[in-house]
Amino acid sequence: MTLKIETRTADGITVVSCNGRIVFGEEATALRDTLKKLLGSTKRILLNLAGVTYIDSGGLGTLVGVYSSARSAGADIKLIGLGQRLRDVLQITKLATVFEVYDNEQQALAAFQRGAA
Amino acid sequence: MAFHPIPGPASEPGSVAFPSLVYVQGNDQRSITLDHTPFTVGRKVDKDLVVPDPRVSRDHALILSEDGEFYVVDQGSKHGTFVNGERVQRQKLQRNDRLEFGVRDVAYIIFHPMHATSNTAREFLSQISGIHISTETTDLEKLTLFLEAARKLNTVGVLDEILVTLIDVTLKLTRAERGYIFLKDEQGKLHLGAGRNYKGEPLLDDKTISHSTLDEAMRANSEFLITDTSQSLDLAGRQSIVAFDLRTVICIPLRKPQVQTTRGTEVPLATPPTAELLGALYVDSRFASRDITSVSNDILRAIATEAASLIENARLVQAEEAARRYQQELSIAASIQQKLMAVTIPEVPFAKLRGRNLSCKEIGGDFFDAVNTDDGLAVVLADVSGKGVSAALLANTLQGMIYSQLTAGMPLPEIVAAANRFFTHKHIGEKYATLIIARIRRDGELEYVNCGHIPPLLVCNQEVIRPAHGNLPVGLLADATYESDRCSLHPGDRLVLVTDGVTEAENARGDFFEDSRLEAVAAKSSTLEDIFSAVANFCGGTPLNDDCTVVELLYTG
Numbered sequence: 296m297t298l299k300i301e302t303r304t305a306d307g308i309t310v311v312s313c314n315g316r317i318v319f320g321e322e323a324t325a326l327r328d329t330l331k332k333l334l335g336s337t338k339r340i341l342l343n344l345a346g347v348t349y350i351d352s353g354g355l356g357t358l359v360g361v362y363s364s365a366r367s368a369g370a371d372i373k374l375i376g377l378g379q380r381l382r383d384v385l386q387i388t389k390l391a392t393v394f395e396v397y398d399n400e401q402q403a404l405a406a407f408q409r410g411a412a
Numbered sequence: 413m414a415f416h417p418i419p420g421p422a423s424e425p426g427s428v429a430f431p432s433l434v435y436v437q438g439n440d441q442r443s444i445t446l447d448h449t450p451f452t453v454g455r456k457v458d459k460d461l462v463v464p465d466p467r468v469s470r471d472h473a474l475i476l477s478e479d480g481e482f483y484v485v486d487q488g489s490k491h492g493t494f495v496n497g498e499r500v501q502r503q504k505l506q507r508n509d510r511l512e513f514g515v516r517d518v519a520y521i522i523f524h525p526m527h528a529t530s531n532t533a534r535e536f537l538s539q540i541s542g543i544h545i546s547t548e549t550t551d552l553e554k555l556t557l558f559l560e561a562a563r564k565l566n567t568v569g570v571l572d573e574i575l576v577t578l579i580d581v582t583l584k585l586t587r588a589e590r591g592y593i594f595l596k597d598e599q600g601k602l603h604l605g606a607g608r609n610y611k612g613e614p615l616l617d618d619k620t621i622s623h624s625t626l627d628e629a630m631r632a633n634s635e636f637l638i639t640d641t642s643q644s645l646d647l648a649g650r651q652s653i654v655a656f657d658l659r660t661v662i663c664i665p666l667r668k669p670q671v672q673t674t675r676g677t678e679v680p681l682a683t684p685p686t687a688e689l690l691g692a693l694y695v696d697s698r699f700a701s702r703d704i705t706s707v708s709n710d711i712l713r714a715i716a717t718e719a720a721s722l723i724e725n726a727r728l729v730q731a732e733e734a735a736r737r738y739q740q741e742l743s744i745a746a747s748i749q750q751k752l753m754a755v756t757i758p759e760v761p762f763a764k765l766r767g768r769n770l771s772c773k774e775i776g777g778d779f780f781d782a783v784n785t786d787d788g789l790a791v792v793l794a795d796v797s798g799k800g801v802s803a804a805l806l807a808n809t810l811q812g813m814i815y816s817q818l819t820a821g822m823p824l825p826e827i828v829a830a831a832n833r834f835f836t837h838k839h840i841g842e843k844y845a846t847l848i849i850a851r852i853r854r855d856g857e858l859e860y861v862n863c864g865h866i867p868p869l870l871v872c873n874q875e876v877i878r879p880a881h882g883n884l885p886v887g888l889l890a891d892a893t894y895e896s897d898r899c900s901l902h903p904g905d906r907l908v909l910v911t912d913g914v915t916e917a918e919n920a921r922g923d924f925f926e927d928s929r930l931e932a933v934a935a936k937s938s939t940l941e942d943i944f945s946a947v948a949n950f951c952g953g954t955p956l957n958d959d960c961t962v963v964e965l966l967y968t969g
Contacts, residue, residue: 319797319798319799323842327842351958352777352795352797352798352844352846352912353797353798353799353842355797356797356798356842356843356844356888357842359842359844359888359889360842360888363888363889387846387864387865387866387867387882388846388864388882388884388885389864389882389883389884390864390884390885390888393884393889
């Protein structure tokens with residue numbers, strides 16, 4: 296397993312930090328399971344991908360899958376810490392418009408607060 | 413894209429190039445592949461099989477191969493060579509033959525053991541049990557030896573045969589009248605696995621046994637349960653015990669062995685009562701017949717432990733057999749898949765199309781296809797997310813959909829929109845494909861639709877253009893919309909399509925091949941081989957993580 300997932304809470308928002316590779320297989324499964332479990336108790340998740348060194352097509356599929364099912368269930372996932380590679384991939388796949396992406400945690404948390412207000 | 417059949421285990425009868433020998437000495441056992449002949453046996457240290465026993469001659473015997481048959485030939489040994497107990501000079505070997513050299517019963521070889529079929533399993537078991545037990549051996553030792561040998565040789569393929577043999581042995585040891593084995597199914601319910609009476613006749617009906625005792629044994633934490641109805645008024649009140657005149661009932665819960673280890677000669681430790689229940693072994697006797705209360709606890713304990721591990725082992729063998737069949741099915745599927753994925757490139761006067769795929773070890777999800785239509789020559793390059801059989805299945809479906817719609821003359825954006833609807837509607841879950849469909853007309857007009865794929869390389873006069881046009885991948889979002897892009901090609905212009913296995917090919921330092929290197933080589937050369945050799949040079953010896961597919965469409969005018 297080449298992915299480490301850490302969860303903490305900041306300003307009432309669940310922050311999930313990924314370190315390592317999000318790839319098809321147990322890594323993508325671990326991320327999906329973690330997020331699905333969290334979505335049972337919270338509707339707001341901030342996903343920090345700053346520690347992600349590589350994401351393959353399977354990993355991207357998981358990310359989009361969880362993201363869109365969370366959306367349709369009324370939950371909100373925001374992304375921060377996208378590396379250049381992931382930005383490129385999102386650009387090629389035209390998925391950049393699908394995700395809500397912020398530059399850093401403060402901005403994302405502020406956006407959550409605005410959304411809640 | 414390639415789908416490599418996974419080779420099945422080499423245990424399939426008939427498919428093995430070299431027979432195997434199982435050498436059993438005391439409690440040790442090892443497999444030897446008979447990969448050369450003559451195979452020499454003797455006490456001398458330079459023999460292929462050295463048996464260090466004074467009763468074995470220095471040059472004892474040979475195993476030879478002639479016309480595809482194997483023979484054992486005695487080399488004038490003092491104490492003889494035996495096949496299935498008969499002293500031989502030269503003897504053709506059959507599968508499962510038992511070979512002994514001088515030392516009887518202490519060490520022997522089983523020639524090319526077969527995964528037992530139903531009629532040989534029990535014969536084989538009784539053969540083992542019959543041969544190497546001396547007269548002084550106690551019943552307990554017999555049972556342990558018997559079960560241990562059967563378990564180790566792993567030749568018992570049929571669970572039913574194991575169960576019947578186990579009941580027979582247990583009846584012999586306990587002197588009980590009837591014996592049954594119950595096995596738990598996946599839902600945890602007990603089912604009759606086998607039943608026998610002491611005459612060796614099958615018992616198919618368990619209505620006349622004491623189910624209350626059976627239930628109690630399954631609930632209890634003890635290793636076994638003995639009820640003697642003559643001792644207890646309470647028990648005598650139980651319906652079946654009264655109705656069927658049962659005197660003694662012994663019920664042994666069978667618990668899954670905790671750790672599978674090679675044991676020495678000592679009596680194995682009892683399995684903890686918390687271990688998972690596999691089922692129960694039940695024996696009983698009626699008032700009128702035998703008294704079985706005097707059976708020693710040691711024997712019952714040994715039966716409990718050994719029977720459970722034997723059953724568990726038989727189940728593993730069954731599972732292995734099922735897996736082997738599954739592998740066969742899978743390799744048939746793989747060959748069908750390969751045929752489906754084989755591309756016949758149509759010949760057209762105005763364009764040349766070439767494609768090449770380099771598969772990595774794991775099954776990838778790349779495919780390309782070419783279809784000649786009324787609207788021009790169409791080429792499809794797709795990369796289904798993930799790897800393995802699931803990716804291959806999806807690739808096949810997608811290929812079929814696109815092929816049929818291309819031949820039906822559907823507009824490109826509608827083809828991918830339909831595929832997207834199909835994939836998202838079926839909720840395949842996180843599986844998607846990035847793909848490009850390009851179609852070139854005789855007059856040089858190129859229409860293409862890019863769905864989340866690496867932008868194509870348009871090479872005009874050694875200049876590479878990467879069009880920004882693109883859509884979402886197919887199969888991710890139900891409400892995605894798709895548009896195509898068009899441009900005009902001049903004779904000599906090329907369209908190069910690649911999958912991300914090319915741009916993400918890694919070298920030892922972990923760098924990617926990247927778009928820049930791809931563009932440089934595509935601009936210079938018009939052969940796919942040059943692109944592949946550039947990738948190979950870049951990677952050095954680092955193996956590919958993903959399939960690499962490159963397709964080139966040259967417009968000749």
